[in-house]
Amino acid sequence: MQVSEVRALPREELRLIVLLESRAAPRLRTIxxxxxxxxxxxPGSMTAFIRAEGLLDGTEIDExxxxxxxxLVEFQRAAAAVPIEQRSHIxxxxxxxxxxxxCASRPDKD
Structure with missing residues:
Protein backbone atom coordinates (compact mmCIF):
# COMPACT_ATOMS: atom_id res chain seq x y z
CA MET A 1 0.00 0.00 0.00
CA GLN A 2 1.36 3.38 -1.00
CA VAL A 3 1.50 6.51 1.16
CA SER A 4 -1.17 8.17 -0.97
CA GLU A 5 -3.46 5.17 -0.52
CA VAL A 6 -3.15 5.33 3.27
CA ARG A 7 -3.94 9.04 3.18
CA ALA A 8 -7.14 8.24 1.25
CA LEU A 9 -8.42 5.58 3.66
CA PRO A 10 -11.57 6.19 5.71
CA ARG A 11 -11.28 6.55 9.47
CA GLU A 12 -12.56 3.02 10.12
CA GLU A 13 -9.81 1.47 8.03
CA LEU A 14 -7.13 3.64 9.66
CA ARG A 15 -8.38 2.43 13.06
CA LEU A 16 -8.09 -1.19 11.90
CA ILE A 17 -4.50 -0.60 10.78
CA VAL A 18 -3.64 0.79 14.21
CA LEU A 19 -5.35 -2.21 15.83
CA LEU A 20 -3.55 -4.70 13.60
CA GLU A 21 -0.13 -3.22 14.24
CA SER A 22 -0.84 -2.90 17.97
CA ARG A 23 -1.90 -6.52 18.22
CA ALA A 24 1.22 -7.67 16.36
CA ALA A 25 3.70 -5.31 18.06
CA PRO A 26 4.74 -7.61 20.94
CA ARG A 27 5.86 -10.24 18.43
CA LEU A 28 7.65 -8.03 15.92
CA ARG A 29 11.40 -8.56 15.97
CA THR A 30 12.77 -7.74 12.54
CA ILE A 31 10.17 -5.36 11.13
CA PRO A 43 8.24 4.84 8.49
CA GLY A 44 7.98 1.06 8.63
CA SER A 45 4.89 1.38 10.79
CA MET A 46 1.67 2.61 9.23
CA THR A 47 0.55 3.67 12.72
CA ALA A 48 3.54 6.00 13.00
CA PHE A 49 2.65 7.44 9.59
CA ILE A 50 -1.02 7.86 10.55
CA ARG A 51 0.05 9.69 13.71
CA ALA A 52 2.62 11.89 11.95
CA GLU A 53 0.17 12.84 9.21
CA GLY A 54 -2.61 13.55 11.71
CA LEU A 55 -4.94 11.11 9.95
CA LEU A 56 -6.24 10.09 13.38
CA ASP A 57 -6.01 12.04 16.60
CA GLY A 58 -3.05 10.97 18.74
CA THR A 59 -5.32 10.35 21.74
CA GLU A 60 -7.48 8.01 19.66
CA ILE A 61 -4.39 6.12 18.48
CA ASP A 62 -3.16 5.79 22.07
CA GLU A 63 -6.54 4.49 23.23
CA LEU A 72 -10.21 -8.28 20.95
CA VAL A 73 -8.40 -11.13 22.72
CA GLU A 74 -11.11 -11.20 25.39
CA PHE A 75 -13.82 -11.28 22.70
CA GLN A 76 -12.08 -14.21 21.03
CA ARG A 77 -11.64 -16.03 24.35
CA ALA A 78 -15.30 -15.58 25.28
CA ALA A 79 -16.48 -16.51 21.78
CA ALA A 80 -14.52 -19.76 21.96
CA ALA A 81 -16.74 -20.83 24.87
CA VAL A 82 -19.90 -20.44 22.77
CA PRO A 83 -21.03 -23.16 20.34
CA ILE A 84 -19.96 -22.16 16.83
CA GLU A 85 -23.52 -21.89 15.50
CA GLN A 86 -24.32 -19.35 18.25
CA ARG A 87 -21.16 -17.23 18.02
CA SER A 88 -21.23 -13.66 16.89
CA HIS A 89 -19.21 -13.02 13.76
CA ILE A 90 -15.97 -11.07 14.28
CA CYS A 103 -17.62 -5.68 23.28
CA ALA A 104 -15.65 -8.37 25.10
CA SER A 105 -18.46 -9.00 27.56
CA ARG A 106 -21.06 -9.90 24.88
CA PRO A 107 -19.59 -12.13 22.15
CA ASP A 108 -22.77 -14.20 21.77
CA LYS A 109 -25.32 -11.40 21.58
CA ASP A 110 -26.67 -9.47 18.57
Missing part, protein backbone atom coordinates in the same frame (compact mmCIF):
# COMPACT_ATOMS: atom_id res chain seq x y z
CA UNK A 32 8.57 -2.13 12.37
CA UNK A 33 5.04 -2.68 11.12
CA UNK A 34 2.98 -3.33 8.02
CA UNK A 35 5.43 -1.44 5.82
CA UNK A 36 8.23 -3.52 7.32
CA UNK A 37 11.19 -1.08 7.33
CA UNK A 38 11.45 2.71 7.23
CA UNK A 39 12.39 4.46 4.01
CA UNK A 40 13.09 8.11 3.23
CA UNK A 41 9.40 8.52 2.32
CA UNK A 42 7.72 6.77 5.25
CA UNK A 64 -6.66 1.91 20.44
CA UNK A 65 -3.14 0.76 21.24
CA UNK A 66 -3.86 0.47 24.96
CA UNK A 67 -7.33 -1.06 24.97
CA UNK A 68 -8.39 -2.63 21.69
CA UNK A 69 -5.91 -5.53 21.44
CA UNK A 70 -6.88 -6.71 24.94
CA UNK A 71 -10.58 -6.31 24.18
CA UNK A 91 -17.64 -8.31 12.27
CA UNK A 92 -19.79 -7.54 15.33
CA UNK A 93 -16.63 -6.78 17.28
CA UNK A 94 -15.25 -4.65 14.44
CA UNK A 95 -18.50 -2.67 14.23
CA UNK A 96 -18.38 -1.96 17.96
CA UNK A 97 -14.68 -1.14 17.74
CA UNK A 98 -15.32 1.40 14.97
CA UNK A 99 -18.16 2.87 17.00
CA UNK A 100 -15.73 3.31 19.90
CA UNK A 101 -17.34 0.69 22.15
CA UNK A 102 -15.85 -2.39 23.74
Missing amino acids: EGLWRKSTRKR IMADAPLD NTWIERFNAGRT
Whole structure:
Protein backbone atom coordinates (compact mmCIF):
# COMPACT_ATOMS: atom_id res chain seq x y z
CA MET A 1 0.00 0.00 0.00
CA GLN A 2 1.36 3.38 -1.00
CA VAL A 3 1.50 6.51 1.16
CA SER A 4 -1.17 8.17 -0.97
CA GLU A 5 -3.46 5.17 -0.52
CA VAL A 6 -3.15 5.33 3.27
CA ARG A 7 -3.94 9.04 3.18
CA ALA A 8 -7.14 8.24 1.25
CA LEU A 9 -8.42 5.58 3.66
CA PRO A 10 -11.57 6.19 5.71
CA ARG A 11 -11.28 6.55 9.47
CA GLU A 12 -12.56 3.02 10.12
CA GLU A 13 -9.81 1.47 8.03
CA LEU A 14 -7.13 3.64 9.66
CA ARG A 15 -8.38 2.43 13.06
CA LEU A 16 -8.09 -1.19 11.90
CA ILE A 17 -4.50 -0.60 10.78
CA VAL A 18 -3.64 0.79 14.21
CA LEU A 19 -5.35 -2.21 15.83
CA LEU A 20 -3.55 -4.70 13.60
CA GLU A 21 -0.13 -3.22 14.24
CA SER A 22 -0.84 -2.90 17.97
CA ARG A 23 -1.90 -6.52 18.22
CA ALA A 24 1.22 -7.67 16.36
CA ALA A 25 3.70 -5.31 18.06
CA PRO A 26 4.74 -7.61 20.94
CA ARG A 27 5.86 -10.24 18.43
CA LEU A 28 7.65 -8.03 15.92
CA ARG A 29 11.40 -8.56 15.97
CA THR A 30 12.77 -7.74 12.54
CA ILE A 31 10.17 -5.36 11.13
CA GLU A 32 8.57 -2.13 12.37
CA GLY A 33 5.04 -2.68 11.12
CA LEU A 34 2.98 -3.33 8.02
CA TRP A 35 5.43 -1.44 5.82
CA ARG A 36 8.23 -3.52 7.32
CA LYS A 37 11.19 -1.08 7.33
CA SER A 38 11.45 2.71 7.23
CA THR A 39 12.39 4.46 4.01
CA ARG A 40 13.09 8.11 3.23
CA LYS A 41 9.40 8.52 2.32
CA ARG A 42 7.72 6.77 5.25
CA PRO A 43 8.24 4.84 8.49
CA GLY A 44 7.98 1.06 8.63
CA SER A 45 4.89 1.38 10.79
CA MET A 46 1.67 2.61 9.23
CA THR A 47 0.55 3.67 12.72
CA ALA A 48 3.54 6.00 13.00
CA PHE A 49 2.65 7.44 9.59
CA ILE A 50 -1.02 7.86 10.55
CA ARG A 51 0.05 9.69 13.71
CA ALA A 52 2.62 11.89 11.95
CA GLU A 53 0.17 12.84 9.21
CA GLY A 54 -2.61 13.55 11.71
CA LEU A 55 -4.94 11.11 9.95
CA LEU A 56 -6.24 10.09 13.38
CA ASP A 57 -6.01 12.04 16.60
CA GLY A 58 -3.05 10.97 18.74
CA THR A 59 -5.32 10.35 21.74
CA GLU A 60 -7.48 8.01 19.66
CA ILE A 61 -4.39 6.12 18.48
CA ASP A 62 -3.16 5.79 22.07
CA GLU A 63 -6.54 4.49 23.23
CA ILE A 64 -6.66 1.91 20.44
CA MET A 65 -3.14 0.76 21.24
CA ALA A 66 -3.86 0.47 24.96
CA ASP A 67 -7.33 -1.06 24.97
CA ALA A 68 -8.39 -2.63 21.69
CA PRO A 69 -5.91 -5.53 21.44
CA LEU A 70 -6.88 -6.71 24.94
CA ASP A 71 -10.58 -6.31 24.18
CA LEU A 72 -10.21 -8.28 20.95
CA VAL A 73 -8.40 -11.13 22.72
CA GLU A 74 -11.11 -11.20 25.39
CA PHE A 75 -13.82 -11.28 22.70
CA GLN A 76 -12.08 -14.21 21.03
CA ARG A 77 -11.64 -16.03 24.35
CA ALA A 78 -15.30 -15.58 25.28
CA ALA A 79 -16.48 -16.51 21.78
CA ALA A 80 -14.52 -19.76 21.96
CA ALA A 81 -16.74 -20.83 24.87
CA VAL A 82 -19.90 -20.44 22.77
CA PRO A 83 -21.03 -23.16 20.34
CA ILE A 84 -19.96 -22.16 16.83
CA GLU A 85 -23.52 -21.89 15.50
CA GLN A 86 -24.32 -19.35 18.25
CA ARG A 87 -21.16 -17.23 18.02
CA SER A 88 -21.23 -13.66 16.89
CA HIS A 89 -19.21 -13.02 13.76
CA ILE A 90 -15.97 -11.07 14.28
CA ASN A 91 -17.64 -8.31 12.27
CA THR A 92 -19.79 -7.54 15.33
CA TRP A 93 -16.63 -6.78 17.28
CA ILE A 94 -15.25 -4.65 14.44
CA GLU A 95 -18.50 -2.67 14.23
CA ARG A 96 -18.38 -1.96 17.96
CA PHE A 97 -14.68 -1.14 17.74
CA ASN A 98 -15.32 1.40 14.97
CA ALA A 99 -18.16 2.87 17.00
CA GLY A 100 -15.73 3.31 19.90
CA ARG A 101 -17.34 0.69 22.15
CA THR A 102 -15.85 -2.39 23.74
CA CYS A 103 -17.62 -5.68 23.28
CA ALA A 104 -15.65 -8.37 25.10
CA SER A 105 -18.46 -9.00 27.56
CA ARG A 106 -21.06 -9.90 24.88
CA PRO A 107 -19.59 -12.13 22.15
CA ASP A 108 -22.77 -14.20 21.77
CA LYS A 109 -25.32 -11.40 21.58
CA ASP A 110 -26.67 -9.47 18.57
